[in-house]
Amino acid sequence: AQTVTQSQPEMSVQEAETVTLSCTYDTSESNYYLFWYKQPPSRQMILVIRQEAYKQQNATENRFSVNFQKAAKSFSLKISDSQLGDTAMYFCAFRHYGQNFVFGPGTRLSVLP
Amino acid sequence: SQTIHQWPATLVQPVGSPLSLECTVEGTSNPNLYWYRQAAGRGLQLLFYSIGIDQISSEVPQNLSASRPQDRQFILSSKKLLLSDSGFYLCAWSVRLGEAGELFFGEGSRLTVL
Numbered sequence: 001a002q003t004v005t006q007s008q009p010e011m012s013v014q015e016a017e018t019v020t021l022s023c024t025y026d027t028s029e030s031n032y033y034l035f036w037y038k039q040p041p042s043r044q045m046i047l048v049i050r051q052e053a054y055k056q057q058n059a060t061e062n063r064f065s066v067n068f069q070k071a072a073k074s075f076s077l078k079i080s081d082s083q084l085g086d087t088a089m090y091f092c093a094f095r096h097y098g099q100n101f102v103f104g105p106g107t108r109l110s111v112l113p
Numbered sequence: 114s115q116t117i118h119q120w121p122a123t124l125v126q127p128v129g130s131p132l133s134l135e136c137t138v139e140g141t142s143n144p145n146l147y148w149y150r151q152a153a154g155r156g157l158q159l160l161f162y163s164i165g166i167d168q169i170s171s172e173v174p175q176n177l178s179a180s181r182p183q184d185r186q187f188i189l190s191s192k193k194l195l196l197s198d199s200g201f202y203l204c205a206w207s208v209r210l211g212e213a214g215e216l217f218f219g220e221g222s223r224l225t226v227l
Contacts, residue, residue: 035215045203045218091156093216100147100172101216105156 002027004094004104012110013082020067021077021107023092032096034068034075039106040088048090051075079109087111115140119204119219126226132177132191134222136204139185144206146187147216148179151201160202163187199226 003026013019025034036048051059051068058066063083067076079086092104119136126132138144145164149157159172161179169179176195180188187204202222208214 037216037218044220047215047217050215100159100162103157 002029002094002096002102004092004102006090006092006104006107008107009105010108010110012112013079014112015082015084017082018078018080019082019109021079021090021092021109023075023077023104025073025075025092025094025102025104027073027094027096029096032094034066035093035095035101036064036066036075036077037091037093037103038086038088039091040085043088045091049077082111084111084113115206115217117204117206117217117219119202119222122220122222124222124224126194126224128196128226129193132189132194132198132224134189134202134204134224136187136189136219137185138187138206141185141206141208143184144208145214146181146185147205147207148187148189149203149205151203151221153200157203161189194224194226196226199224 005024007022032053034051037045038048039045049059049061049064051066058068063080065078087110089106089108091106094102116139147162148160150160151157161169161171163169163181166181177191204219205216207216
């Protein structure tokens, strides 16, 4: 069975600095998709970034980028120039082609002024 | 554009009472629909998913049930709530045929069973 691990339950970062959230996953499949979701306090969960496993190039969305290491089964999220609005729970998720999503336990990120 | 709404946002219910949480998607057809539960400070547990009307799959045995009476309506129910049913419930949808499709989440419903 696929599993997703986020080894950092909580993290904090100073405003304007860079932070990296870790995620590892376990699968025997070769075709799959990886996602990072953000859940701000008392607000809706939204997609931050996604990565297709067959693509070697790391995905980037403005201040958010990933470091996808397929052989190591690692999918970390880097947030550059952190802003107060980045304070949220961040969930790493895995989805094999045609199957349901598997979520990690989440990392609570606090951006400090 | 597509939207998803779920309600009520907050619910406080006594043990043994019934439950009905409703979710509606607009702006798309034939979506996959999901109910997740999120315990405090923890990840998401998939409860039910549906690929079509009256086609419901349950991921874990529990005190809850789900129904999909219409293409874009998904309902989470219980006949008698337990204390352990307390939590944050999220409805979500994804494109049915798009295997790379992301999940789009509703605003969530916080249930407290007393």
